[in-house]
Amino acid sequence: MDNFNSKHLSAQIPQVVIMMGVSGSGKSTIMKHLVSSWRPSSSSTPAVPIEGDDLHPAANVAKMRSGTPLTDVDRMPWLDAVATEIIRVRSMGTAVVVTCSALRRVYRAHLAISAAPIELCFVYMDMPERELQARLEKRAGHYMPARLLASQLATLEVPDPTVETEYRVVGVPVAPEMGPGDVAAAVAKAIGWIRVNQVD
Ligand SMILES: Nc1ncnc2c1ncn2[C@@H]1O[C@H](COP(=O)(O)OP(=O)(O)OP(=O)(O)O)[C@@H](O)[C@H]1O
Numbered sequence: 001m002d003n004f005n006s007k008h009l010s011a012q013i014p015q016v017v018i019m020m021g022v023s024g025s026g027k028s029t030i031m032k033h034l035v036s037s038w039r040p041s042s043s044s045t046p047a048v049p050i051e052g053d054d055l056h057p058a059a060n061v062a063k064m065r066s067g068t069p070l071t072d073v074d075r076m077p078w079l080d081a082v083a084t085e086i087i088r089v090r091s092m093g094t095a096v097v098v099t100c101s102a103l104r105r106v107y108r109a110h111l112a113i114s115a116a117p118i119e120l121c122f123v124y125m126d127m128p129e130r131e132l133q134a135r136l137e138k139r140a141g142h143y144m145p146a147r148l149l150a151s152q153l154a155t156l157e158v159p160d161p162t163v164e165t166e167y168r169v170v171g172v173p174v175a176p177e178m179g180p181g182d183v184a185a186a187v188a189k190a191i192g193w194i195r196v197n198q199v200d
Pocket residue numbers: 021022023024025026027028029030053099101135136138139140144178179180181183
């Protein structure tokens with residue numbers, strides 16, 4: 001995973017970052033830490049968060065709540081809504097951090113094409129299945145049941161630098177002992193963001 005980080009980052013510091021990966025990998029948690037403590041060096045204002053979970057059509061939420069995995073057809077209007085929100089927020093000129101599982105390569109391509117010419121950088125939250133399962137079983141108050149993890153993992157196409165159609169992506173290995181602040185710092189390091197209060 002390490003050696004595709006630098007290879008797939010162009011010289012430009014990413015301004016629009018998509019936290020991707022399966023349910024329970026920490027996308028929402030790390031997004032909050034990232035926007036509160038880190039920013040691209042070129043930006044004087046905080047990055048704005050977009051919570052992809054909030055953009056699902058109600059039917060999708062009902063489906064997941066009932067333990068049924070979403071299909072490609074279910075996800076397409078959701079991906080469109082995420083892209084539309086990225087375009088809206090980015091037009092204000094701030095950096096943006098988005099949570100969106102973007103499990104399949106075609107979903108990442110759909111987002112990237114829909115948001116163009118805005119450039120997206122995907123951050124893949126890479127966590128062992130056992131830890132994912134444990135976190136989902138402990139998590140309370142979320143519509144996504146832990147039993148959907150198997151289908152999430154089956155749908156996931158792990159970002160692969162050797163695939164020609166893969167978009168700009170950074171893999172961040174998340175070890176169980178890393179707290180949210182540690183993970184956010186690892187993500188920030190991988191994308192070249194600096195601490196919010198750091199003097200340039
Ligand atoms: N680094 C961490 N250390 C310990 N617990 C964590 C860490 N990151 C996230 N968690 C916990 O793991 C659970 C899953 O995290 P979170 O909800 O952020 O994942 P997610 O990828 O956004 O999931 P979903 O796609 O289902 O919304 C939460 O209960 C969260 O508090």
